[in-house]
Amino acid sequence: MERVEIENQAERESSARAAAIANLVRNAHGEVVLPDHDAYEAARRVWNGAVDKKPLLIFYCSDAEDVIGAIQFARLEKLAIAVRSGGHSVAGMSLCDSGIVIDLSRMKRIEVDRERRIARAEAGLSLGEFDAATLACGLATTMGVNSDTGIAGLTLGGGIGKLGRKYGLTCDNLLAADIVTADGRLLRASASENADLFWGIRGGGGNFGVVTAFEYQLHPLGAELLAGPIAFDYAHARDAMRFYAAFSTSAPDEVSLDAALITTPSGERRFAVSVCYVGAFEDGEPVIEPLTRLRSVVEDRIVPRSYLQIQSANDSVFPRGRRYYWKAQFLRELTDAAIDMLLETYRSAPGGSFIVLQHVGGAISRVPNTATAYFNRDALYDCFPVMIWDDPADDAINIRWARRFWSAMQPFSTGGVYANNLGEEGEDRVQAAYGENYSRLSELKNKYDPGNIFNSNQNIRPR
Numbered sequence: 001m002e003r004v005e006i007e008n009q010a011e012r013e014s015s016a017r018a019a020a021i022a023n024l025v026r027n028a029h030g031e032v033v034l035p036d037h038d039a040y041e042a043a044r045r046v047w048n049g050a051v052d053k054k055p056l057l058i059f060y061c062s063d064a065e066d067v068i069g070a071i072q073f074a075r076l077e078k079l080a081i082a083v084r085s086g087g088h089s090v091a092g093m094s095l096c097d098s099g100i101v102i103d104l105s106r107m108k109r110i111e112v113d114r115e116r117r118i119a120r121a122e123a124g125l126s127l128g129e130f131d132a133a134t135l136a137c138g139l140a141t142t143m144g145v146n147s148d149t150g151i152a153g154l155t156l157g158g159g160i161g162k163l164g165r166k167y168g169l170t171c172d173n174l175l176a177a178d179i180v181t182a183d184g185r186l187l188r189a190s191a192s193e194n195a196d197l198f199w200g201i202r203g204g205g206g207n208f209g210v211v212t213a214f215e216y217q218l219h220p221l222g223a224e225l226l227a228g229p230i231a232f233d234y235a236h237a238r239d240a241m242r243f244y245a246a247f248s249t250s251a252p253d254e255v256s257l258d259a260a261l262i263t264t265p266s267g268e269r270r271f272a273v274s275v276c277y278v279g280a281f282e283d284g285e286p287v288i289e290p291l292t293r294l295r296s297v298v299e300d301r302i303v304p305r306s307y308l309q310i311q312s313a314n315d316s317v318f319p320r321g322r323r324y325y326w327k328a329q330f331l332r333e334l335t336d337a338a339i340d341m342l343l344e345t346y347r348s349a350p351g352g353s354f355i356v357l358q359h360v361g362g363a364i365s366r367v368p369n370t371a372t373a374y375f376n377r378d379a380l381y382d383c384f385p386v387m388i389w390d391d392p393a394d395d396a397i398n399i400r401w402a403r404r405f406w407s408a409m410q411p412f413s414t415g416g417v418y419a420n421n422l423g424e425e426g427e428d429r430v431q432a433a434y435g436e437n438y439s440r441l442s443e444l445k446n447k448y449d450p451g452n453i454f455n456s457n458q459n460i461r462p463r
């Protein structure tokens with residue numbers, strides 16, 4: 001008797017779930033993809049091919065109403081929620097098992113107000129799509145370095161890019177956002193509306209709701225910037241890196257100098273710097289020249305380039321579907337001991353991996369740490385190894401090496417980490433991303449998402 005009752009109960013639940021899904025599909029302006037749908041396999045894939053999760057359904061939203069419907073559905077059905085825009089979360093946080101993926105990637109409207117230098121952009125745009133639209137008006141704002149990344153996750157976690165030292169983080173250029181909160185309300189967050197929420201979404205990631213649209217401050221940008229890679233012979237890498245350390249520390253805000261230890265396709269190691277001068281290239285030439293005069297230069301491709309070309313120059317390094325892992329930490333300076341450690345550890349790196357020093361500082365560092373949720377503004381480099389491979393059998397070797405590298409560099413770290421480069425590393429590390437802003441964020445979480453339904457992220461616990 002008892003068994004029959006349990007079976008009946010399970011049947012009732014499954015038909016109630018089916019009815020709820022049918023209702024969601026009926027009311028959707030966008031598309032709901034279920035596991036029996038032909039498109040499901042492709043729809044459950046994200047940028048990192050090592051992420052393999054199977055959601056109950058993927059809801060490609062068309063507008064804010066769809067997002068509200070998705071959140072209400074998830075709450076009623078007590079489902080896990082993941083929010084996906086560009087799908088570039090390295091740790092796969094924009095996907096979940098058995099829950100709902102609220103996907104905004106089809107929401108791509110953008111309007112650029114040339115006069116006021118403001119862009120209103122829906123959350124599904126990639127960086128490349130956003131840059132192309134604003135640049136058509138001779139304007140741009142800070143975005144990251146891979147054109148396939150989504151503007152949404154990038155902006156909400158901070159947003160580091162080549163214009164950052166001149167104009168601040170992406171989130172520093174955010175003027176307003178439309179956001180659906182856990183209770184299903186569509187709010188506008190700006191300096192004058194829901195200002196506490198506006199503070200929190202500038203660095204606090206996806207913790208407070210689902211952003212449907214952003215408004216950004218734009219800046220005039222020349223048709224071409226002086227930019228490109230310069231590489232140094234590995235035998236003299238130590239000297240080149242010492243020069244780089246001093247040069248990148250004293251460089252004006254116009255100069256962005258992302259650097260890396262790389263291995264060329266023919267197996268040679270190099271120290272390489274990606275130079276970008278954000279200003280007139282006649283002004284940039286004398287500033288950059290000392291770097292190009294180093295004797296160990298083996299390749300110099302610094303020339304005037306269009307910003308779109310600069311922004312997509314490394315796209316081929318990060319194709320969708322390969323397996324990736326990285327583990328990051330901020331450095332305040334690049335001491336001789338840090339340089340030695342970088343060179344020493346890179347010796348044993350698995351093939352295909354490289355070590356990145358993403359150059360921050362400049363205007364980013366002049367915003368007070370507590371002015372926005374993004375905290376670690378005193379850093380000069382975001383340091384992380386990028387592991388890339390294809391065979392699942394190589395997962396352990398790559399992940400283990402990256403973690404070892406991270407530990408070796410710990411003595412040189414500020415102790416802080418960029419939230420957008422943080423995987424499932426525990427609450428301590430989330431606190432390291434937010435420093436003394438964490439307790440304020442925790443209170444904000446309690447106000448806007450007390451049940452922590454938005455938890456597939458660098459999670460801030462409600463207080």
Ligand SMILES: Cc1cc2nc3c(=O)[nH]c(=O)nc-3n(C[C@H](O)[C@H](O)[C@H](O)COP(=O)(O)OP(=O)(O)OC[C@H]3O[C@@H](n4cnc5c(N)ncnc54)[C@H](O)[C@@H]3O)c2cc1C
Binds near residue numbers: 085123148157
């Ligand atoms: C190849 C590559 C290059 C990168 N380069 C840079 C770089 O130069 N600078 C930099 O700053 N970062 C960079 N990143 C990190 C990047 O900023 C984060 O991975 C970011 O989360 C990607 O945003 P997305 O929309 O593509 O991510 P998704 O995977 O779609 O989302 C990631 C997380 O963001 C949140 N989120 C996404 N959309 C929304 C939304 N609409 N509302 C609320 N929350 C949302 C959710 O918590 C989600 O789990 C890079 C990542 C990759 C993979």
